[in-house]
Amino acid sequence: xxxxxxxxxxxxxxxxxxxxxxxxxxxxxxxxxxxxxxxxxxxxxxxxxxxxxxxxxxxxxxxxxxxxxxxxxxxxxxxxxxxxxxxxxxxxxxxxxxxxxxxxxxxxxxxxxxxxxxxxxxxxxxxxxxxxxxxxxxxxxxxxxxxxxxxxxxxxxxxxxxxxxxxxxxxxxxxxxxxxxxxxxxxxxxxxxxxxxxxxxxxxxxxxxxxxxxxxxxxxxxxxxxx
Amino acid sequence: xxxxxxxxxxxxxxxxxxxxxxxxxxxxxxxxxxxxxxxxxxxxxxxxxxxxxxxxxxxxxxxxxxxxxxxxxxxxxxxxxxxxxxxxxxxxxxxxxxxxxxxxxxxxxxxxxxxxxxxxxxxxxxxxxxxxxxxxxxxxxxxxxxxxxxxxxxxxxxxxxxxxxxxxxxxxxxxxxxxxxxxxxxxxxxxxxxxxxxxxxxxxxxxxxxxxxxxxxxxxxxxxxxxxxxxxxxxxxxxxxxxxxxxxxxxxxxxxxxxxxxxxxxxxxxxxxxxxxxxxxxxxxxxxxxxxxxxxxxxxxxxxxxxxxxxxxxxxxx
Numbered sequence: 252x253x254x255x256x257x258x259x260x261x262x263x264x265x266x267x268x269x270x271x272x273x274x275x276x277x278x279x280x281x282x283x284x285x286x287x288x289x290x291x292x293x294x295x296x297x298x299x300x301x302x303x304x305x306x307x308x309x310x311x312x313x314x315x316x317x318x319x320x321x322x323x324x325x326x327x328x329x330x331x332x333x334x335x336x337x338x339x340x341x342x343x344x345x346x347x348x349x350x351x352x353x354x355x356x357x358x359x360x361x362x363x364x365x366x367x368x369x370x371x372x373x374x375x376x377x378x379x380x381x382x383x384x385x386x387x388x389x390x391x392x393x394x395x396x397x398x399x400x401x402x403x404x405x406x407x408x409x410x411x412x413x414x415x416x417x418x419x420x421x422x423x424x425x426x427x428x429x430x431x432x433x434x435x436x437x438x439x440x441x442x443x444x445x446x447x448x449x450x451x452x453x454x455x456x457x458x459x460x461x462x463x464x465x466x467x468x469x470x471x472x473x474x475x476x477x478x
Numbered sequence: 479x480x481x482x483x484x485x486x487x488x489x490x491x492x493x494x495x496x497x498x499x500x501x502x503x504x505x506x507x508x509x510x511x512x513x514x515x516x517x518x519x520x521x522x523x524x525x526x527x528x529x530x531x532x533x534x535x536x537x538x539x540x541x542x543x544x545x546x547x548x549x550x551x552x553x554x555x556x557x558x559x560x561x562x563x564x565x566x567x568x569x570x571x572x573x574x575x576x577x578x579x580x581x582x583x584x585x586x587x588x589x590x591x592x593x594x595x596x597x598x599x600x601x602x603x604x605x606x607x608x609x610x611x612x613x614x615x616x617x618x619x620x621x622x623x624x625x626x627x628x629x630x631x632x633x634x635x636x637x638x639x640x641x642x643x644x645x646x647x648x649x650x651x652x653x654x655x656x657x658x659x660x661x662x663x664x665x666x667x668x669x670x671x672x673x674x675x676x677x678x679x680x681x682x683x684x685x686x687x688x689x690x691x692x693x694x695x696x697x698x699x700x701x702x703x704x705x706x707x708x709x710x711x712x713x714x715x716x717x718x719x720x721x722x723x724x725x726x727x728x729x730x731x732x733x734x735x736x737x738x739x740x741x742x743x744x745x746x747x748x749x750x751x752x753x754x755x756x757x758x759x760x761x762x763x764x765x766x767x768x769x770x771x772x773x774x775x776x777x778x779x780x781x782x783x784x785x786x787x788x789x790x791x792x793x794x795x796x
Contacts (some may be wrong), residue, residue: 280658283635285658372608372630374627
């Protein structure tokens with residue numbers, strides 16, 4: 252029962268993660284451009300968050316792991332996702348402010364003259380995109396990165412079957428990620444706005460977290476009654 | 479012996495079929511083309527192809543056969559594509575344009591047209607792909623003038639950052655296979671509007687193989703942003719040019735055409751601008767469009783492009 256619940260958990264967490272990543276493109280592009288530099292920055296922020304989360308989550312999992320704590324991690328990720336639309340505008344405007352100094356003082360000289368073309372090369376958005384991405388999606392990525400190792404600690408019972416168990420868990424999580432990506436790209440972006448999409452993912456994570464907290468406390472009671 | 483005969487017959491048949499197929503392919507590709515440039519850039523695969531039979535040089539992006547830009551080889555400063563001529567109608571809409579911004583360089587046909595026929599206009603061009611700029615210089619006879627500046631940047635990022643005000647803003651950044659949604663939304667059109675001088679105008683090229691819901695959503699977005707809107711249906715090309723103007727009063731077709739005649743007078747534009755305005759002009763301001771304006775939050779451009787238009791009241795020519 253608990254193992255099935257953990258599989259559902261990593262599935263939904265994987266789906267929400269990728270749905271958030273797709274939503275992050277839509278949220279950031281209007282302000283920082285639909286440049287490959289922007290996409291690369293956002294993907295890196297998510298991967299970086301997952302890496303940090305994996306290390307922290309794995310470490311925490313070794314000290315009295317419980318379903319309830321896993322639930323709290325997921326709920327925290329959900330709360331942050333719910334909050335992102337509230338401060339997105341402020342972050343994006345801060346990382347790339349509006350009308351500044353007019354050309355060409357800000358972007359150097361065009362270098363042309365006569366029939367030579369004046370071409371200006373302003374700096375691209377890589378640093379603005381990395382910064383905005385980290386501020387907006389760094390924390391939820393870290394929290395969701397904690398889920399896999401933490402769930403693995405609860406999921407694996409017997410060391411001889413470690414490989415099988417981890418394989419099932421990571422496989423399920425990745426299938427969730429695929430469905431989160433496709434569902435968002437194919438349907439949800441057209442169906443609801445970016446902000447609703449973020450909120451929906453937040454609600455799913457909060458709901459999932461709450462379910463785990465409740466399941467964890469029921470389980471503890473049952474264990475105590477049994478003992 | 480018999481088997482050998484059959485095999486020989488099959489062999490001969492195959493050779494005939496192959497020869498026919500070869501001839502057929504040759505026949506279909508009777509037109510000679512010369513690829514001048516074919517390279518991956520940061521954004522596209524850029525191809526420059528000459529069509530000597532037509533005396534044309536075309537710019538293609540990616541594998542698409544869609545033509546981004548076309549140049550008549552011995553008339554490099556003429557507007558070859560019908561839609562670019564319709565875009566030029568914007569220069570007649572404004573009584574005395576001084577500052578013009580073009581978002582999306584393409585094959586530089588509109589810039590060359592402006593440089594030649596409106597040499598006093600200060601022209602800024604924003605193009606995201608540095609290789610497109612190089613290709614225009616190398617293959618499309620795009621040269622500098624003291625009044626021309628090219629800024630290699632995302633169009634929206636430029637408009638947000640630069641406080642410069644323009645008389646005319648031409649948007650032609652939809653021409654790749656993908657439509658960058660952040661250049662379609664009400665927030666973006668509003669931003670462009672905020673960079674207009676009094677009486678200024680934004681003209682946007684919408685290009686597709688077939689008219690679809692995205693067109694109308696974009697027309698609606700212009701309607702929602704500007705007091706006056708117009709469109710030019712550029713023949714059967716699939717192009718619609720939408721115009722949004724800050725002017726309080728609408729500009730009647732005949733007035734626009736008269737201005738176009740005045741603009742064209744004494745110039746060798748290569749086409750009749752006044753005639754084009756008369757043929758393509760449609761007022762859009764009061765037309766009912768059954769679509770929602772696109773916003774940064776909800777702009778399902780890719781989905782809308784796949785769907786047939788719902789409903790559009792055809793304009794009655796005034």
